[in-house]
Amino acid sequence: MQSPFYAQNPVRTWVDDMLKVYNTLSRSKEEFEPLEGNHVRMYVCGPTVYDYPHIGNARSFAVFDTIRRYLEYSGYRVTYITNFTDVDDKMIDRANREGISVPELAAKFITEYRKIANELNLKPATINPRATEHIDDMIEMTELIIKNGLGYAVHGDVYFDVSEYESYGILSGISPDELSSGARVEVDSKKQDPRDFALWKAEKPGEPSWESPWGKGRPGWHAECSAMGKHFLGVPFDIHGGGQDLIFPHHENEIAQSAGAYGVETPVKYWLHNGFLTIDKDKMSKSEGNFFTAREVLDNFDHQAVRLFLVSGHYRQPLDYNTDALNQATQTVERIRNAVDTLRGRLLILERGQVDSTESDSILSEAIDTLREGFEREMNDDFNTPGALAELFTFIKVVNTHTSKISKPVVVRKALATMISLVNILGIDLSETSTGADKSESKELLKGTIELLLELREKARESKDWDTADMIRDQLGELGVTINDTKDGPTWKIK
Numbered sequence: 001m002q003s004p005f006y007a008q009n010p011v012r013t014w015v016d017d018m019l020k021v022y023n024t025l026s027r028s029k030e031e032f033e034p035l036e037g038n039h040v041r042m043y044v045c046g047p048t049v050y051d052y053p054h055i056g057n058a059r060s061f062a063v064f065d066t067i068r069r070y071l072e073y074s075g076y077r078v079t080y081i082t083n084f085t086d087v088d089d090k091m092i093d094r095a096n097r098e099g100i101s102v103p104e105l106a107a108k109f110i111t112e113y114r115k116i117a118n119e120l121n122l123k124p125a126t127i128n129p130r131a132t133e134h135i136d137d138m139i140e141m142t143e144l145i146i147k148n149g150l151g152y153a154v155h156g157d158v159y160f161d162v163s164e165y166e167s168y169g170i171l172s173g174i175s176p177d178e179l180s181s182g183a184r185v186e187v188d189s190k191k192q193d194p195r196d197f198a199l200w201k202a203e204k205p206g207e208p209s210w211e212s213p214w215g216k217g218r219p220g221w222h223a224e225c226s227a228m229g230k231h232f233l234g235v236p237f238d239i240h241g242g243g244q245d246l247i248f249p250h251h252e253n254e255i256a257q258s259a260g261a262y263g264v265e266t267p268v269k270y271w272l273h274n275g276f277l278t279i280d281k282d283k284m285s286k287s288e289g290n291f292f293t294a295r296e297v298l299d300n301f302d303h304q305a306v307r308l309f310l311v312s313g314h315y316r317q318p319l320d321y322n323t324d325a326l327n328q329a330t331q332t333v334e335r336i337r338n339a340v341d342t343l344r345g346r347l348l349i350l351e352r353g354q355v356d357s358t359e360s361d362s363i364l365s366e367a368i369d370t371l372r373e374g375f376e377r378e379m380n381d382d383f384n385t386p387g388a389l390a391e392l393f394t395f396i397k398v399v400n401t402h403t404s405k406i407s408k409p410v411v412v413r414k415a416l417a418t419m420i421s422l423v424n425i426l427g428i429d430l431s432e433t434s435t436g437a438d439k440s441e442s443k444e445l446l447k448g449t450i451e452l453l454l455e456l457r458e459k460a461r462e463s464k465d466w467d468t469a470d471m472i473r474d475q476l477g478e479l480g481v482t483i484n485d486t487k488d489g490p491t492w493k494i495k
């Protein structure tokens with residue numbers, strides 16, 4: 001099927017097959033169709049800003065940035081919301097330990113997050129709402145849940161009444177029996193049922209709090225994403241993303257809350273979850289202490305290589321972090337840059353003059369189409385980035401074999417534009433000069449041109465054609481090249 005959106009993207013052709021995404025809710029791959037025409041409304045659970053994110057968190061950010069970029073490449077308009085959790089137990093503990101306020105702690109780590117986001121080439125979100133800016137929305141949602149008979153207040157706390165909501169477990173597949181055993185839920189004597197979860201928590205001394213119909217307090221964590229998702233995207237919206245650790249209880253509870261407040265079966269059409277970044281096969285996490293911060297990894301490796309590493313595996317599979325993997329990603333980025341530099345260098349040569357046509361022109365031309373089709377086919381299969389990268393490497397082999405025999409600049413330009421636009425989906429930015437190979441190429445060209453002009457000037461002087469000799473000197477002077485006639489011949493320099 002021809003995509004109706006191809007015309008919006010000048011360098012793409014069209015997608016033959018539909019995009020399919022794995023929906024955690026249906027446990028199957030589904031054809032992707034936004035709820036509202038061409039507009040994709042997407043919400044991704046963002047960082048709790050109490051500390052530096054670890055490189056596992058960064059995987060989640062990079063994965064959903066790539067998904068967003070592919071949707072945009074496919075012609076969709078994407079509204080992308082990702083929040084900052086700026087009040088919770090971890091924030092309060094850390095702020096107390098550092099002797100600063102919770103807002104001061106949040107401000108510090110939001111700044112750190114933005115630096116990291118920039119280095120990882122994450123596109124800025126449409127909006128980064130902070131939980132504390134939406135307390136009113138959370139209170140309103142909680143009131144609706146109580147009004148609809150799915151929540152109850154007790155001594156300043158408010159809980160969601162799981163026994164009144166029969167679809168609980170719809171996302172995670174966790175059975176009510178398993179939950180009732182209390183093994184996976186917080187034990188709290190105020191709850192009517194161990195499965196119930198907090199929508200609002202009564203104020204405790206020394207904690208930030210807000211006025212509410214139930215007295216001063218603060219919202220439960222799950223409330224924030226439901227309320228902010230509804231505020232910015234409405235209900236239901238298209239995509240909700242986060243790590244697999246958020247399936248239960250966070251996203252399960254979000255579904256329950258939205259059902260309770262807004263009467264929807266699910267607030268989201270497609271639930272997408274990334275696999276874990278692991279160390280020796282164990283999930284990287286702060287609580288286990290087996291983590292590297294995104295900051296230290298970015299300080300030690302090429303930023304583009306870090307980004308490539310984070311999207312090099314399929315997003316739903318685990319990805320093991322180790323130095324070898326990062327070194328390999330560094331080499332891979334070099335391979336991509338070298339191919340781009342080779343194409344840029346060839347373009348400069350072809351712009352100097354005509355070259356006889358060869359069969360390499362049609363070989364590279366065909367390879368460009370094969371690359372684009374293959375890349376799109378793989379990305380349409382639930383964002384299969386390793387498959388898309390394999391297509392890219394097949395193409396790079398053709399570039400390395402044939403570029404020196406290409407005669408048509410238009411083919412080289414198309415190869416460059418295609419490569420740059422496709423790797424950009426993965427968050428790799430090649431638009432700027434990278435290794436400098438093309439810079440040295442143009443320097444050589446400039447030097448050769450100036451020396452040729454000086455030779456012509458010498459010839460003009462030998463034949464006493466002073467007008468031509470002066471014209472060359474004056475015109476070079478206007479371009480900033482000064483000539484100094486010495487007894488050993490003319491020398492030049494650029495001002």
Ligand code: AMP
Pocket residue numbers: 045046047048049056057058059060241242243244245246274275276277278283284285
């Ligand atoms: P947090 O700051 O803990 O709320 O986490 C931010 C995002 O990182 C969430 O989507 C988590 O699910 C995700 N996440 C946490 N640990 C990992 C990990 N080891 N690998 C991949 N994603 C993770």
Ligand code: ZN
Pocket residue numbers: 044045046225242250
């Ligand atoms: Zn969330």
